[in-house]
Amino acid sequence: MLRVEKRPSPSKTWGYLAPILAVIATMIGGGMMFALLGKDPFEAIRIIFYDPLFSEFAWYYRPQLLIKGAPLILIAIGLSMGFRAGVWNIGAEGQYIIGALFGAGFALAVYPTESVFIFPSMIILGALGGFLWAMIPAILKTKFGTNEILVSLMLVYVAEQLLASMSLGLMKNPEGFGFPGSRNLQQYASAHNAELWIGSGVHMGVVFGLIAVIFAYVMLARHQLGFHIRLTGESPKAARFAGVNPNRLIIFCLGSSGALAGLAGLFEIAGPSGQVNIDFNVGYGFTAIIVAFLGRLNPFGIMLAGLLMALTYIGGEIAQSSLGLPSAAIQAFQGMLLFFLLAVDLLTNFKIKWAKTEIIV
Amino acid sequence: MNQTLLQLDGLSKSYPGVIANDHVSFKIGSGEIHALLGENGAGKSTLVKMIYGLVRPDTGRMQLGGQSFAPSEPRAARAAGIAMVFQHFSLFEALSVAENIALGMEKPPKSSALSMQITKVSHTYGLPLDPERLVGDLSAGERQRVEIIRCLLQDPKLLIMDEPTSVLTPQEVTTLFTTLRKLKSEGTSILYISHKLEEIRTLCETATILRNGKKVATCDPRENSARQLAEMMVGATLNYAKARTVKLGEVILKASNLSLPPQSAFGTSLKNISFQLHKGEVLGIGGVAGNGQDELLACLSGEVLTSPNAIQLNGNNVGHLTPNLRRALGILAAPEERLGHAAAPDMDLTENSMLTAMVRKKLSSAGFLNWKQAREFAQRVIDEFDVRTPGPQSVARSLSGGNLQKFVIGREVLQDPNVLIVNQPTWGVDAAAAAAIRQSLLDLASKGAAVIVISQDLDELMEISTRFAALNTGKLSEIQSMAKFSLDEIGLLLGGADAAG
Structure with a gap:
């Protein structure tokens, strides 16, 4: 009989092995799903994981990896802080939208003035927008004890409505022949989040993502605040005993994750996307939840996980066009990654044993 | 003395890295209050869990009233006449005494009949308890009475009590002991787990002492001093904290x-x-x-x-x-x-x-x-x-x-x-x-x-x-x-x- 037994202390080896195993299991599980859909599983897996990096057109896909990975990493770093402390911000998608609207709104308001201060102001406003949107669940939770999971998630749909209203109303391009959507910020030099080197995919969002990773790592490993975040997640009562003010921690976790999500939204709208439009948000805020867990809530793990997830996005798009895989299949594939990770995670804290039981009567 | 109720023969149980019980054997007679003595981690809990069917022994056998006895679950142990009062109570604070007791029964009688039964048992054994009160309002001693009455309603042959006095005041302890002695006089055996030596010396006539999972002695606790018992338990001479004379400072x-x-x-x-x-x-x-x-x-x-x-x-x-x-x-x-x-x-x-x-x-x-x-x-x-x-x-x-x-x-x-x-x-x-x-x-x-x-x-x-x-x-x-x-x-x-x- 198989038996599960708690380890005296969590296994470090399995902590590192689990994500790798989860990726392999996802390849197998996803391959089976693709086969059931009537596609060649080996080809599909090759297209998703290999082609974006090493195929003939990799020169186009590789920069895409950074462009898609940066917002995921930026958001996931923020989320991971809260997740470690048991504060569940599920509404990063909404904070991402509001951050983008704040920054883009400012740029559209001052258009066509050219100034070096415009882009930095947009960055600050983007972070502020996400921060304020996250303060709604934070204040409701600390004052009235509401559940931040529900409130933050609901606010995503409010943000989407706001986005739609802005694209069709206030921020609509007056010279856009009545089409929905704002002016394209890519054509507004002072507001454009351009690539730092042409063709590299490196824009300011990538730089900020990297800074966030390093910053988060130092904070968690060396700073009192990071220690208190980890302590609260491990044991809220012990944290209170250690002098942690739980309400302040909730405000910090939601606020910082909101600000980072807002930044991600701002860099996206001022760069790769360019336009306030109904279909601006593509689910980075939700995918970042998977990225945070896939990266073990560890900043460098999140960086790798963000790049991996970006790979499945890009590979998934190629597979959609070349193999005709439905986009839902790609989403299911990404979901499998989290599913298998959580399953394999059992091995970090538990041992599986063959139990020999003999009863003598 | 009188006939044997429960006999343990070479019971062993090991968990990864620890041997909780190592070939433990002893007997409990009918109508005997038998103490099980040992430090934390000596294997007392594992041993009683085996008797109560919560844990299966790796090796060894048990006999209850001359019949071989190997409970696979607590229900089987209860059916054979073994009841247990745990150290930590499992009671719902928002329910009444009678409701709590009914929850633990396989076929609970009607609530009015159950209340009558509870009142009767509580009077017989000197454990005053109102079946309609909410458990949340009861003191620790009263909560323990709920657990004891729950056991007594099954009319057990052997009652196991795990550290029963750890939450009681000295007066409540006296009441409890009176009840236990009455049970004994009616022929019920009691297995009494504790590390409070004076209590055991006043209550029990036999004591089995465990250390590191092994039985080190079975003795009559009344014939040993508390210090002797403690040293058997620990396996070493004990140093007590030195008394001090203190002048209160500011x-x-x-x-x-x-x-x-x-x-x-x-x-x-x-x-x-x-x-x-x-x-x-x-x-x-x-x-x-x-x-x-x-x-x-x-x-x-x-x-x-x-x-x-x-x-x-x-x-x-x-x-x-x-x-x-x-x-x-x-x-x-x-x-x-x-x-x-x-x-x-x-x-x-x-x-x-x-x-x-x-x-x-x-x-x-x-x-x-x-x-x-x-x-x-x-x-x-x-x-x-x-x-x-x-x-x-x-x-x-x-x-x-x-x-x-x-x-x-x-x-x-x-x-x-x-x-x-x-x-x-x-x-x-x-x-x-x-x-x-x-x-x-x-x-x-x-x-x-x-x-x-x-x-x-x-x-x-x-x-x-x-x-x-x-x-x-x-x-x-x-x-x-x-x-x-x-x-x-x-x-x-x-x-x-x-x-x-």
Whole structure:
């Protein structure tokens, strides 16, 4: 009989092995799903994981990896802080939208003035927008004890409505022949989040993502605040005993994750996307939840996980066009990654044993 | 003597890394009160769990009334006539006594019939209990009665009681013993698990002593002194904390009209608690759990804030200060719950040192943490308090209860507190570790610090307290010198009687 037994202390080896195993299991599980859909599983897996990096057109896909990975990493770093402390911000998608609207709104308001201060102001406003949107669940939770999971998630749909209203109303391009959507910020030099080197995919969002990773790592490993975040997640009562003010921690976790999500939204709208439009948000805020867990809530793990997830996005798009895989299949594939990770995670804290039981009567 | 009811023959059970029971054999006669004696971790619990069908033995056999007996689950054990009262009650506070009892029955009778049965049993055995009362309103002793009556309704042949007196006042203990003797006279056997030696000497006629999973002796406890029994249990000669003569120093900590509303539905409120704590003394605060002990500690440690002048240190208001600000002033605390309150279970001992020692040991500068110094401090606690562990990198939950408790107490003591408040410092700790912890508290007081020990263990309080007060339903009795009290008077105080006189 198989038996599960708690380890005296969590296994470090399995902590590192689990994500790798989860990726392999996802390849197998996803391959089976693709086969059931009537596609060649080996080809599909090759297209998703290999082609974006090493195929003939990799020169186009590789920069895409950074462009898609940066917002995921930026958001996931923020989320991971809260997740470690048991504060569940599920509404990063909404904070991402509001951050983008704040920054883009400012740029559209001052258009066509050219100034070096415009882009930095947009960055600050983007972070502020996400921060304020996250303060709604934070204040409701600390004052009235509401559940931040529900409130933050609901606010995503409010943000989407706001986005739609802005694209069709206030921020609509007056010279856009009545089409929905704002002016394209890519054509507004002072507001454009351009690539730092042409063709590299490196824009300011990538730089900020990297800074966030390093910053988060130092904070968690060396700073009192990071220690208190980890302590609260491990044991809220012990944290209170250690002098942690739980309400302040909730405000910090939601606020910082909101600000980072807002930044991600701002860099996206001022760069790769360019336009306030109904279909601006593509689910980075939700995918970042998977990225945070896939990266073990560890900043460098999140960086790798963000790049991996970006790979499945890009590979998934190629597979959609070349193999005709439905986009839902790609989403299911990404979901499998989290599913298998959580399953394999059992091995970090538990041992599986063959139990020999003999009863003598 | 009379015929054998239950015979254990070579029972063994091992868990990974530990042998919980190693070929244990003994007999329990009909109508016998049989003590099972041993330190924490000696294998008492595992042994009774095997009898009660919760754990299956690896090897060995049991016979009940001459028939071979191998319960695969508690239901089978109950059907064979074995009942058990656990140390931790499994009762629903929001349900009545009768409802709680009905929940544990396989085919509960109608509620009116059940209430009659409960009343009848409770009268027969001198356990007054109203079947309609909510369990949430009952004292610990009354809750235990619910569990006992639940067992008696099954008409058991063998009643197992796990540490039954740990939550009772001396008067309640006397009532319990009367009930148990009555049961015995009717032919019911009782397996009585405890580490309180005096109790066993007054109640039991046979005792089986376990040490490290092995049976070391079966003896008549009435023919041995408590000290002899303890030494059999521990396997070594014991050192008791040395008594001290204390001259009270100046007042260091003062509580005035400290009140606190209940923090949860079944929490206890604190009512106008006032006391003065002197340098160099150990103030013992006795009382049955749930009478405000946790709340008092939380107010003193700063986990719960009060009005500024409710608590004063050297004449300065501190009631509004957070835990770390109080630590900076030298007020340190060790809560009762080791895992999950005093220490984070999955963090290592270095991190757990950081948990309380960050301020006083200056383990951080400008918010940045110095892990190297924290590790050194953890190592010092481990060395000086003889914490048995591979090192500071071990996670807290991998330590045994006694070792973790030594770590938790050592962590505070080595920060040179001016005032140290501890709640249940030796709960569930083996005798040798308990003696070491008590000695360290006394040494601390001798050096001029003031210590508050909140405990349910009266023997402990009598051993180390300079002065004593009882905490009952959130009220603190008048503080008096420990030497003035007899055990009976203390019992009355714990039960809520006035201290006057």
